[in-house]
Amino acid sequence: MEVAQQEILNKTAEKETVNISGSVALLEALIAEGVDTIFGYPGGAIMPIYDALYDYNEKLNHILVRHEQGGIHAGQGYARTSGKVGVVFATSGPGATNLVTGLADAQIDSTPLVCITGQVFAHLLGTDAFQETDVINITNPVTKWNYQVTDATEIPEVLAKAFYIAKSGRPGPVLIDITKNAQIQLFDYEGYTPCNHIRSYRPKPIVRMPYVEQAAELINKAKKPFIIWGQGVILGSAEQEFKTFVEKSGIPAAWTILGAGAIPTSHPLNVGMLGMHGNYGPNVLTNECDVLIAIGMRFDDRVTGRLDKYAKQAKVIHLDIDPAEIDKNVKTTVPVWGDCKETLPLLTSLVEQKQHTAWLNKFREYTRQEVEAVIHDELNPTSGEMTMGEVIKQLNDLTHGEAIIVTDVGQHQMVACRYAQFNNTRSNITSGGLGTMGFALPAAIGAKYGAQDKTVVAIIGDGGFQMTLQELGTIMQTGVDVKIIILNNRFLGMVRQWQELFNDRRYSFVDIESPDFVAVAAAYRIPGKCITDRAELPGALNEMINNKGSFLLEVMVTKENNVFPMVPQGCSVSEIRLK
Amino acid sequence: MTNFKTMSNQDIEKQEYNITVYTENQIGLLSRIAIIFTRRKINIDSLNTSPSEIESIHRFNIVITESEEVVRKLTRQIEKQVEVLKVYYHTNQDVIWQELALYKVSTDVIAEKVSVERLLRENGARAVVIRKDYTVFETTGHREETDNLINILQPYGLIEFVRSARVAIIKDSEGFNAKLREFERLEPGEEVIENEYLNKGQKVFTM
Numbered sequence: 056m057e058v059a060q061q062e063i064l065n066k067t068a069e070k071e072t073v074n075i076s077g078s079v080a081l082l083e084a085l086i087a088e089g090v091d092t093i094f095g096y097p098g099g100a101i102m103p104i105y106d107a108l109y110d111y112n113e114k115l116n117h118i119l120v121r122h123e124q125g126g127i128h129a130g131q132g133y134a135r136t137s138g139k140v141g142v143v144f145a146t147s148g149p150g151a152t153n154l155v156t157g158l159a160d161a162q163i164d165s166t167p168l169v170c171i172t173g174q175v176f177a178h179l180l181g182t183d184a185f186q187e188t189d190v191i192n193i194t195n196p197v198t199k200w201n202y203q204v205t206d207a208t209e210i211p212e213v214l215a216k217a218f219y220i221a222k223s224g225r226p227g228p229v230l231i232d233i234t235k236n237a238q239i240q241l242f243d244y245e246g247y248t249p250c251n252h253i254r255s256y257r258p259k260p261i262v263r264m265p266y267v268e269q270a271a272e273l274i275n276k277a278k279k280p281f282i283i284w285g286q287g288v289i290l291g292s293a294e295q296e297f298k299t300f301v302e303k304s305g306i307p308a309a310w311t312i313l314g315a316g317a318i319p320t321s322h323p324l325n326v327g328m329l330g331m332h333g334n335y336g337p338n339v340l341t342n343e344c345d346v347l348i349a350i351g352m353r354f355d356d357r358v359t360g361r362l363d364k365y366a367k368q369a370k371v372i373h374l375d376i377d378p379a380e381i382d383k384n385v386k387t388t389v390p391v392w393g394d395c396k397e398t399l400p401l402l403t404s405l406v407e408q409k410q411h412t413a414w415l416n417k418f419r420e421y422t423r424q425e426v427e428a429v430i431h432d433e434l435n436p437t438s439g440e441m442t443m444g445e446v447i448k449q450l451n452d453l454t455h456g457e458a459i460i461v462t463d464v465g466q467h468q469m470v471a472c473r474y475a476q477f478n479n480t481r482s483n484i485t486s487g488g489l490g491t492m493g494f495a496l497p498a499a500i501g502a503k504y505g506a507q508d509k510t511v512v513a514i515i516g517d518g519g520f521q522m523t524l525q526e527l528g529t530i531m532q533t534g535v536d537v538k539i540i541i542l543n544n545r546f547l548g549m550v551r552q553w554q555e556l557f558n559d560r561r562y563s564f565v566d567i568e569s570p571d572f573v574a575v576a577a578a579y580r581i582p583g584k585c586i587t588d589r590a591e592l593p594g595a596l597n598e599m600i601n602n603k604g605s606f607l608l609e610v611m612v613t614k615e616n617n618v619f620p621m622v623p624q625g626c627s628v629s630e631i632r633l634k
Numbered sequence: 635m636t637n638f639k640t641m642s643n644q645d646i647e648k649q650e651y652n653i654t655v656y657t658e659n660q661i662g663l664l665s666r667i668a669i670i671f672t673r674r675k676i677n678i679d680s681l682n683t684s685p686s687e688i689e690s691i692h693r694f695n696i697v698i699t700e701s702e703e704v705v706r707k708l709t710r711q712i713e714k715q716v717e718v719l720k721v722y723y724h725t726n727q728d729v730i731w732q733e734l735a736l737y738k739v740s741t742d743v744i745a746e747k748v749s750v751e752r753l754l755r756e757n758g759a760r761a762v763v764i765r766k767d768y769t770v771f772e773t774t775g776h777r778e779e780t781d782n783l784i785n786i787l788q789p790y791g792l793i794e795f796v797r798s799a800r801v802a803i804i805k806d807s808e809g810f811n812a813k814l815r816e817f818e819r820l821e822p823g824e825e826v827i828e829n830e831y832l833n834k835g836q837k838v839f840t841m
Contacts, residue, residue, distance in 0.1 A: 191662055192662075192665055195662070195665055195666050195669055196669050196673065199716070200716045201662075203662075220716055251820070252820050253716065254719070254814075254817045254818045255657065255658050255716065255717050255718060255719045255817065256716045256717075257817075377714070378710055378713070378714075379707070379710035379711055379713070379714050382706075382707075383707060383710075
């Protein structure tokens with residue numbers, strides 16, 4: 056079959072056609088797009104594609120997951136660490152519906168994916184055939200684009216569009232549903248042409264210099280300017296341009312959860328995290344700055360708190376590639392539409408070199424207060440049960456900010472994102488917009504495939520781990536090296552925290568029992584350890600990091616610890632509570 | 635800040651808006667557009683799909699009753715769809731619009747009790763079908779005009795009534811031909827992206 060693949064290449068290079076199946080055309084398209092890894096799960100309606108894959112396994116590394124949701128989260132993890140498009144295969148019906156959570160997650164977090172689903176034969180569409188679901192309509196609201204292929208001749212062009220749409224502009228998930236007849240059908244293949252233009256689709260708005268000039272003017276006049284950045288900086292590969300802008304303008308900068316790592320945590324102008332469980336200074340001072348410069352972020356409600364009390368005193372400059380984000384939540388004074396990789400250098404060239412020492416010291420003063428009231432005790436407890444924070448701190452001491460940290464959703468996520476050190480971009484992988492419990496374990500598997508030379512640490516709660524723990528099977532079979540830390544507080548901690556604070560401690564169904572996680576891991580031939588004693592923590596973390604291959608470390612932490620600071624729902628960011 | 639106070643009435647007040655959407659002719663796009671409204675619990679008053687002035691380009695006319703601020707955001711979301719070329723929104727004053735209505739009545743009753751000639755003349759209606767058992771009238775116009783004929787015919791036993799979706803022509807549009815050429819260029823010029831923000835910095839949104 057290697058010969059056949061060579062023949063396809065030779066003939067198409069000579070502008071000759073080759074008679075191949077839709078399935079082979081699909082795999083040729085993936086190779087042409089530079090795909091090396093696929094996360095998937097076979098089934099009846101996608102069997103012809105898997106049959107073709109049998110001959111392509113040297114070029115395409117297919118990772119057999121244990122559930123399609125695991126497959127798509129792995130695809131997300133891969134896309135987020137590698138910057139490439141994640142590719143996922145699933146069969147029709149339940150295979151496809153199992154992708155929906157991951158699609159919604161990728162859509163809201165702008166993650167480029169191409170998902171291929173099998174579909175029943177075209178002549179059976181609409182007949183309630185075995186494993187038939189209307190995947191296109193189910194996934195309409197959670198995909199950037201989707202398309203059903205019923206004829207093999209469409210495959211090269213549709214795949215080219217799929218990859219172009221997934222990765223260009225504001226990235227997002229694309230789903231291509233291919234009926235079984237189209238997978239089998241033979242046609243005269245003319246070779247693959249990548250797509251670089253669709254007339255109805257404009258991924259990048261045109262940069263308008265008058266706005267850039269107005270923005271620079273506002274920034275140059277500002278006494279208390281404040282930068283808030285999001286994942287757009289990372290998605291646009293504009294980390295360097297961003298750093299230059301921050302350093303020249305001397306403006307304090309804070310990040311949304313998905314923006315973490317675009318500049319290092321330790322950067323002197325990085326003043327911390329925004330939002331509900333973000334840092335004290337960035338939240339309070341949002342309502343004191345005079346010019347707010349939002350870069351590649353979308354003013355999520357978890358960032359803004361109460362909108363009618365959000366930065367009302369400030370002039371707002373919003374840099375975004377997606378025109379629909381401008382003015383969606385927060386009224387913009389100057390919109391800078393465009394790719395921030397292009398707009399940031401333009402802005403940098405017009406802003407004056409400055410230092411906002413007094414203003415920056417205000418952030419530092421709030422940091423001091425936060426350290427005193429919250430951070431010190433969270434990171435350096437000397438008695439009682441372990442805290443989540445000290446685990447993260449000691450992990451930092453071992454990995455020095457070089458590891459990729461993948462988190463699930465809940466208290467541990469907030470603690471990890473608050474305290475983990477990120478030296479590098481694309482090293483904080485978490486489910487931000489959708490808040491998908493069960494994300495971390497499969498995403499960590501994908502993250503490792505996307506960044507093989509990095510240490511990948513998945514930090515997961517005892518609740519979330521049980522949502523997708525079947526993916527331990529994927530780890531077992533592939534031998535992928537993922538370090539797993541379960542921060543076990545024997546509660547669904549974030550909901551419990553809210554019930555404590557806002558529902559009079561009426562702990563309604565948050566008391567969760569767990570199996571012996573170490574024994575579960577052992578059943579999958581993954582070594583592990585459970586620790587309850589503070590003295591064991593450094594040694595156990597060391598053992599985990601230095602273990603060749605995956606390792607599961609369960610840390611029993613305080614049952615009823617709360618994550619602070621906190622902006623209670625319905626409150627303004629400046630009403631953030633330290634306790 | 636006094637942003638709320640400086641909002642123009644147009645932003646807050648709900649009124650009918652005519653949304654014109656130029657699209658590729660693609661199966662499934664109707665659903666993608668419809669869910670943008672339903673997700674936000676916004677009722678579509680009228681929806682028409684038709685060919686446009688350009689072969690292969692489709693045109694949707696959608697009517698909703700909302701504030702301008704909401705309509706503006708909806709149009710952005712619609713325009714974000716991959717197969718949508720361009721979206722415009724206009725008040726009723728900015729468009730020429732028509733709806734068509736059909737009315738089925740009993741021929742016996744109508745012939746006996748109504749001065750058909752006067753009825754047709756006064757309502758700009760015409761008889762499309764006249765059979766022994768029933769007659770179908772047709773009228774075209776604004777909502778009030780088509781409603782008016784319902785009221786007139788109701789006492790005589792209106793058997794069936796149906797009104798079409800609204801079609802609307804934009805008064806100050808030069809059509810889409812020139813725009814489309816811009817879209818077809820690899821690097822579209824400024825033409826294709828209007829920006830309504832400049833010098834409107836004081837407007838604030840609520841939803």
